[in-house]
Amino acid sequence: MRAKGDSMIGAGIFPKDILVIDRSISAIPGHVIVASLNGEFTLKRLSYQNGVPVLLPENPKYKPILISQEDDFQIFGVLTYHLHQHI
Numbered sequence: 001m002r003a004k005g006d007s008m009i010g011a012g013i014f015p016k017d018i019l020v021i022d023r024s025i026s027a028i029p030g031h032v033i034v035a036s037l038n039g040e041f042t043l044k045r046l047s048y049q050n051g052v053p054v055l056l057p058e059n060p061k062y063k064p065i066l067i068s069q070e071d072d073f074q075i076f077g078v079l080t081y082h083l084h085q086h087i
Contacts, residue, residue, distance in 0.1 A: 002019065003019055003043060007057040008057065009058065010057075011032060012082075012084070013058070013079075013082050017082045017085075019081075020081040020083075021078065022078050027046050028046070029046055030045065031045070032045050032078070032079040033045075033076070033079065034076040036074045037067070037072070039072065047064075049066070052066060052068075054066050055067070
């Protein structure tokens with residue numbers, strides 16, 4: 001996959017970076033994941049608050065996303081590598 005947006009720049013992930021996603025790894029808190037949220041893919045750090053999933057951006061201009069029971073949420077996979085072009 002390719003990264004879009006700037007919500008994960010604090011983790012060193014920039015727009016157009018190449019992402020290697022492993023769908024066989026079970027996501028745990030702290031992992032950077034690709035999730036499907038209400039029909040759109042997003043890349044965020046996984047956390048939980050009181051047993052409820054929370055998606056954390058790595059850019060202070062974005063707020064955490066608290067997943068509600070009404071959301072269509074599915075973890076697609078775990079980020080294992082990302083490639084960033086330097087030229």
